[in-house]
Amino acid sequence: MSTDTAKPVAYRDALNQALREELARDPDVFLLGEDIAGFDGAFKVTRGLLQEFGPQRVVDTPITEAGFTGLAIGAAMAGLRPVVEIMTVNFAILAMDQIVNNAAKIHYMFGGQVSVPIVIRMPGGGGHQLSSQHSQTLDAWFAHVPGLKVVCPSTPEDAKGLLKTAIRDDDPVIFIENEGLYGKKGPVGGPDDLIPFGQAVVRRAGTHCTVIAHSRMVWVALQAAEELAAQGVEVEVIDPRTFRPLDLDTLAGSVRRTGHAVIVDEGWPEYGISAGLATHLYEACFDWIDAPIGRVNCADVPMPYAKNLEQAALPQPADVVAAVLANIGRGIA
Amino acid sequence: MTGPGATEPQDMRDMFRSMLLIRCFEEKASEEYMAGRIGGFLHLAIGEEAAVVGTVSAMRADDPLTSTYREHGQALARGTDPRSVMAELLGRSTGLCGGRGGSMHLMDKARSFYGGYGIVGGSVPLGLGLAYAIRYRGGDQVSVTMFGDGATNQGVVAECFNMAGLWDLPIVFLILNNQYGMGTSLEHASAEEDLYPRAEAYGIPAWKVDGMDVMAVRGAVAEATRMAREERSPVCVELLAYRYRGHSMSDPDTVRDAEEKERWRLRDPLITFERVLLGEAVMTADDISAMRAEVEEQVEDAATFAEQSPEVPVGELADDVYANPFNDDARGGALMR
Structure with a gap:
């Protein structure tokens, strides 16, 4: 279980390390989901864990999302710490009754008698020509609900440190990975490096405009920042990392300094993450901003299959560049 | 109650008292609702006392129980x-769940009662998860999950x-x-009117018993929990019963x-069990009258207690949204404070 923090680790392997370390640390932690044991998980996040921890701790389920999610909630009520893998966020829709009506409500509705220390991991996002039913970004659905905590890691280090925090947290945590990030490599922390919820991180410092992005969009924003820097525009890229809780202070502090904000969100534009963040920023920064807050979202369409249409639907670095330049009144150079 | 096994006269008296308490409590709750002191939905189980008490009397005190909103x-x-319980129905600070759950969402974790749930069928996987935790830890408890005929048509079941x-x-x-699922009869909702064979289709031993006969229910649930405990097998029991009131007070x-x-009224589980108790000389008519008076007094006391209990302080609105809270400001939304 040695962790060489100097060696770059892929996002999927960072998650694997977190699961392995927490399984070893706490006998109440167990994993369940479709094809996670014998098949190592659809995205190979659970590779080798069945061999190391056995079928009691790493459990293949039938294709029965509502059932096994509810089962895990019940097990969590008994004090276990299940980590559920739902193959993609699209299938979590089948389990929404269990997540929203049970997991999110049980601690409050019964006056704090039982907590639900469950983690539900699943990737969201598009970009692999999987069409409408396999490409959704539904972060906002979960972030809407009091009682849930919502975490969206963008780097291997965050994937590991936030997942460890999630597993040790006593509340239901929705842990949304991204299909486009599993191969992304970077440094990771050691077994005791937990990243607390509710702390945004500045991914790149800048003075002209604040760009807020999470999950895979962080990398889109950073690429746009490079292109903007070549034009003499320095943007500050901030990753909220968690939406429940939300570190508004860091976001608003940056926007007050730059006077400009653009939000990049792979989800749809209507009533979603970007809309919610924009509202918070208007409320917190109205007197400081010099232009309406810009938003770059997935197009307001079900995701198409054709490669060129899919790319047109998803936020691209060029879209972020254009939104920033428009926001600061530079137009497209 | 002593749990499964041979039924001693004291067990029978305890069961009858429990049935009387439920009947009397719910009739009082009905009055409280009509007086406007109970809000929301109030689903009464009047007529179903044998099913409830027979089940609970056959369980061990540490066997987790989950239920619907009629609980x-x-x-x-x-x-x-x-x-x-009454204070919870009235939404008072002394309520079982601090006035957060109301009639549909009672829980008493200290007594391994893991709650009443409002989404038809939605509580069944929770009961399964409690069973999963028992097996995970090598315990010998049995999870009992009660749900209605309506829930059997939900996919999650x-x-x-x-x-x-x-x-x-x-x-x-x-x-x-x-x-009945609310107002829709079983014959209008289910392709097959026997429900227990659905469990048999998954290799689960299952059978049906008279849910109006408390001793029959107790015997069936004792056998079911014995099989689940000793033979490590899931079991399904269908209790055929009838509720004497509408789906809820608004029906x-x-x-x-x-x-x-009227036909089902003649099979009132309290009346039929009373006959058994008298017939087997477990109780005399005087014993029963005295017990009834004692229960009525207990329910009046519960209602008085609830009515005189303080409201829940509004300052507690946002308490307990999270076990590990990050924000105690009810209007703060998801913001870190």
Whole structure:
């Protein structure tokens, strides 16, 4: 279980390390989901864990999302710490009754008698020509609900440190990975490096405009920042990392300094993450901003299959560049 | 109550008292609702006391129980103080769940009653998860999950039958078949009117018993929990019963046939069990009168206690949204404070 923090680790392997370390640390932690044991998980996040921890701790389920999610909630009520893998966020829709009506409500509705220390991991996002039913970004659905905590890691280090925090947290945590990030490599922390919820991180410092992005969009924003820097525009890229809780202070502090904000969100534009963040920023920064807050979202369409249409639907670095330049009144150079 | 095994006269007296308490409590709750002191939905289990008490009396005190929203009786049968149940119905600070749950969401974790839930079928996987935790820890408890005939048509219940059969989990699925899903009769909702064979389709031993006969229910649930405990097998028991009131207090109950209601009234579980107690000389008529008076007094005391209890302080609105809170400001939304 040695962790060489100097060696770059892929996002999927960072998650694997977190699961392995927490399984070893706490006998109440167990994993369940479709094809996670014998098949190592659809995205190979659970590779080798069945061999190391056995079928009691790493459990293949039938294709029965509502059932096994509810089962895990019940097990969590008994004090276990299940980590559920739902193959993609699209299938979590089948389990929404269990997540929203049970997991999110049980601690409050019964006056704090039982907590639900469950983690539900699943990737969201598009970009692999999987069409409408396999490409959704539904972060906002979960972030809407009091009682849930919502975490969206963008780097291997965050994937590991936030997942460890999630597993040790006593509340239901929705842990949304991204299909486009599993191969992304970077440094990771050691077994005791937990990243607390509710702390945004500045991914790149800048003075002209604040760009807020999470999950895979962080990398889109950073690429746009490079292109903007070549034009003499320095943007500050901030990753909220968690939406429940939300570190508004860091976001608003940056926007007050730059006077400009653009939000990049792979989800749809209507009533979603970007809309919610924009509202918070208007409320917190109205007197400081010099232009309406810009938003770059997935197009307001079900995701198409054709490669060129899919790319047109998803936020691209060029879209972020254009939104920033428009926001600061530079137009497209 | 002493749990399964031979039924001693004291067990029978305890069961009768529990049934009387539920009946009397719910009639009082009905009055409180009509007086406007109970809000929301109030689903009464009047007529279903044998199913509830027979079940609970056959369980061990540490066997977790989950239920639907029609669950005042389950809490009372498990020994929860009627004062805290009535106070919860009135939404008072002394309520079992601090006024957060109300009639549909009672829980008494200290008595292994893991709650009443409002989404039909949605509580069944929770009961399965409690069974999963028992097996995970090598315990010898049995999870008992009660749900209605209506829930058997929810997909998630079939999912639970499958996982229980697949993994041999220590669970008893109790279908409390009161023959109506709200106002829709079983024959209008189910392709097959026998419900227990659905569990059999997943390799789960299952059978049906008379849910109006408390001793029959107790015997069936004792056998079911024994099988689940000793043979590590899930079991399903269908209890055929009838509720004498509408779906909830807001249902005037005009759909069900008057003759049908009268026929089931004749099988009132309290009356039939009273006959058994007298016939077997377990209790005398005087014993029963005295018990009834004592229960009525207990329920009056519960109602008085609830009515005189303070409201929940509004300052507690946002307490307990999270076990590990990040924000105690009810208007702060998701913001870190």
